[in-house]
Amino acid sequence: MKLYKLADNTIDHKDYKNMIEFLKKRKYLNQSKVTQLFEKKFSNFLRTKFSVFVNSGSSANLLIAQTLLEGNFLKNKIAVLPAVSWSTTVSPFLQLGYKVILCDCDKTDLGLSYSHLEKICKKHNPGLVTVVNVLGHSNNFKKIISLQKKYNFKIVEDNCESMGSYFPNKNLGTFGLASSHSFYFGHHISTIEGGMVSTKDKKFYNILLAIRSHGWARDVQKNFRKKLEKSFKVDEFKSLYTFYYSGLNVRSTDFNANIGIQQLKKIKKISIIRNKNFNRYQKNLNQFWTQNSRLKLVSSFGYATFVQNRLEVFKYLKSKNIQTRPLICGNMGQQPFWRKKSKNSSQLPNAEFINKYGLYLPNHANLSFEDIDYICKNFNHCAKAIFFK
Numbered sequence: 001m002k003l004y005k006l007a008d009n010t011i012d013h014k015d016y017k018n019m020i021e022f023l024k025k026r027k028y029l030n031q032s033k034v035t036q037l038f039e040k041k042f043s044n045f046l047r048t049k050f051s052v053f054v055n056s057g058s059s060a061n062l063l064i065a066q067t068l069l070e071g072n073f074l075k076n077k078i079a080v081l082p083a084v085s086w087s088t089t090v091s092p093f094l095q096l097g098y099k100v101i102l103c104d105c106d107k108t109d110l111g112l113s114y115s116h117l118e119k120i121c122k123k124h125n126p127g128l129v130t131v132v133n134v135l136g137h138s139n140n141f142k143k144i145i146s147l148q149k150k151y152n153f154k155i156v157e158d159n160c161e162s163m164g165s166y167f168p169n170k171n172l173g174t175f176g177l178a179s180s181h182s183f184y185f186g187h188h189i190s191t192i193e194g195g196m197v198s199t200k201d202k203k204f205y206n207i208l209l210a211i212r213s214h215g216w217a218r219d220v221q222k223n224f225r226k227k228l229e230k231s232f233k234v235d236e237f238k239s240l241y242t243f244y245y246s247g248l249n250v251r252s253t254d255f256n257a258n259i260g261i262q263q264l265k266k267i268k269k270i271s272i273i274r275n276k277n278f279n280r281y282q283k284n285l286n287q288f289w290t291q292n293s294r295l296k297l298v299s300s301f302g303y304a305t306f307v308q309n310r311l312e313v314f315k316y317l318k319s320k321n322i323q324t325r326p327l328i329c330g331n332m333g334q335q336p337f338w339r340k341k342s343k344n345s346s347q348l349p350n351a352e353f354i355n356k357y358g359l360y361l362p363n364h365a366n367l368s369f370e371d372i373d374y375i376c377k378n379f380n381h382c383a384k385a386i387f388f389k
């Protein structure tokens, strides 16, 4: 019996052939020129200035969190993180000693709740607001940026679930100081494991490059490196092992970058199919995500929905060979790691609703309309719908 997978591989037979050819030609596989080419191509795709390839979306978030601190980008270490997000969206900020405040989600787009964010800003005056674009949907950036103007925080965008979604003249992943992207299996494109940080800020870019590799200046732009060497009086020999920032090693390899270059060629096609599938779900389930009218294209990661009888639906769909998942973390405030680490808690009614009733259905570029109709038929057979109050 056919399995209706939640996510599928985007690396196909042609890509494997390409990998073999690449290996035949290369003596060295570590991060070098191919990585730079992939980064350039990714920046062009996203319509941003700079991109830095790393070994996962989680590492991209960690690298951003450390760069914000090392480059003194923030007025304070108070960070707002979405309650509906991913463990490694939040955990780098906890690990690096930020004071993390969870913000509730919006009912219509699953991004940050404007009213809750405003309350948090009034009370805590945060230096940073991180947003997650959930399952291909956009946050309400117009409203969030209006708060930014008033409270002067920096915005970081975790776009790991929404690559390829765009507005008529702007892509998701270009709204904040930096954004993160994931190329893990089942994401919009894959480099086996992999991630990217993108930014328009030159200083941020250079510090990212340094922290990605131990904190040294070998990979940063020439002028930036010269300035560092001058201000710390470092000679040519010493420069090889001089560490300017408290670094990490979150590099990937040229082998993975080469896969990324091939994968990028498919992203437009993949996003269009994901968008068509999303619209098919909307029609079949008679459910409408209102933010769909704001985005020109929803590069949907999975179809989010809410049911009263979630366990029953999960089991029934499983018996029909259809995979489902909780609507990402549900409410981060309820996750064991958060409860162990953080004493901060606030009322998060929408995230709590998602925690109880949220679930998402498969979407990927290998699903046909016939497949989606089968999934919806079975879903409609067992699901008892429930809606936000």
Ligand SMILES: Cc1ncc(COP(=O)(O)O)c(C=O)c1O
Residues within 6 Å of the ligand: 056, 057, 058, 059, 085, 086, 088, 089, 132, 158, 160, 161, 181, 182, 183, 184, 194, 195
């Ligand atoms: C919102 C979000 N952020 C970060 C990540 C982590 O990405 P990776 O699996 O590449 O580490 C994920 C993973 O699915 C995610 O959904």
